Amino acid sequence: MPHVTVVHGSGENPVYQVGGRSFVFFRNPRPDAVDPGTGERYPDVIVFWVESEADKQALVQDGTSPFFTTAHFDGHPSVLVRACRLGELTRGELAEVVQDAWLSRASKRRAAAWLSSRSAP
Template identity: 55%
Template sequence: MTESARVPARPDDVDEICAALPSTELGTSWGDRPTWKVPAGGKGRGFVLYRAPGPTAIDPETGERYDDLLVITTANLADKAALVEDESTPFFTIDHFDNYPAVLVQQSRLGEMTRDELAEVIQDAWLAVAPKRLAKEYLANGQ
């Protein structure tokens, strides 16, 4: 295992990983929420969103609204289930996202996975919404 494979993920890694993917931009969606989109420009689709605290996402232990949630797209509901059901990851879902291919994670819990693991999940999110030609070119280049 390489040294980089053991580095814990940090909140700052999210933007670094997203920005390194082809044709991405940090825009907004859901009104004013910072959202990483692909492709850059008006037709971009979100793959990572910084979610605002809301009444549908409550910490079951404290009863408080989560204030540091990321929403990360998954390719399908099976991939979502695999991430949520894997107890070694900090990913979860809420009723609001039933039947929607995305997982949630608290930024404060990103260190429970490595940067490489986070990069893989974000890359998969990017691949799920990127235009097919762009995704094919990216994969053909050994990514």
């Protein structure tokens, strides 16, 4: 994706940004994302921005989907996924989630230019 920079957040986890705005980041283990059986905090949660609440719900409403959310993210335009479950997605599905995250945070000008370049012959 164009204009992407990587900064490091707390715990030195990578935070992917476009125009200084995060669109994907790796979380530190937090008390809101835990294994329901053991209570252990998930060590591998990745956050992807989404365009809207409808987009978020489309990803998290299916209980078999690897995407989820927590009360901490209520009202926040993002979904969570554990890195250990990324293999449940096809490469194309994962690429679409990353691209949609980038588009949701890129400036209108950058988004339009990138979309235009992809449709050009």
